Ligand SMILES: [Zn+2]
């Protein structure tokens with residue numbers, strides 16, 4: 001593998017790239033699905049069963065996409081992921097059409113559940129960061145590290161033993177390890193020589 005390919009492989013996708021990739025999957029899928037309906041209008045009458053057209057086109061296209069996808073490596077890997085997503089979606093929808101042919105409500109509900117699930121996953125991933133968890137624990141007066149010990153007025157968590165506050169070097173007041181300024185005298189905590197967030201375990 002060439003050096004720049006290795007770099008591209010390691011580089012994490014930005015959010016914009018992920019959104020574009022998902023959009024590409026959706027557009028490719030919609031284009032295929034709509035084209036199938038157009039074709040159905042044209043030649044549907046000649047077919048013994050209209051489903052033949054959907055299976056006959058979407059399953060081979062899905063198979064080819066899924067087979068080609070892993071060959072795209074390095075810089076082009078994201079297109080491989082798009083192809084894989086497209087192929088899987090096509091496969092799921094054509095097989096799903098067969099299984100849920102007379103149950104469109106079930107298909108719609110399942111699609112809704114999948115969409116909602118994906119939405120939750122995205123929001124969890126976006127908002128469930130260690131920093132946010134720590135902040136929410138602090139706002140409840142709990143230890144930011146373990147979330148169990150009550151830390152109001154104390155310097156060490158009674159549950160996990162980690163340092164949760166320092167003494168202000170200027171006025172001696174208690175300053176939380178996540179505070180930026182002493183709440184009593186306003187001294188910036190960065191200037192205190194006590195352990196900071198990043199250095200504490
Ligand atoms: Zn704790």
Ligand SMILES: [Zn+2]
Pocket residue numbers: 168169170171172173182183184185186187
């Ligand atoms: Zn102070």
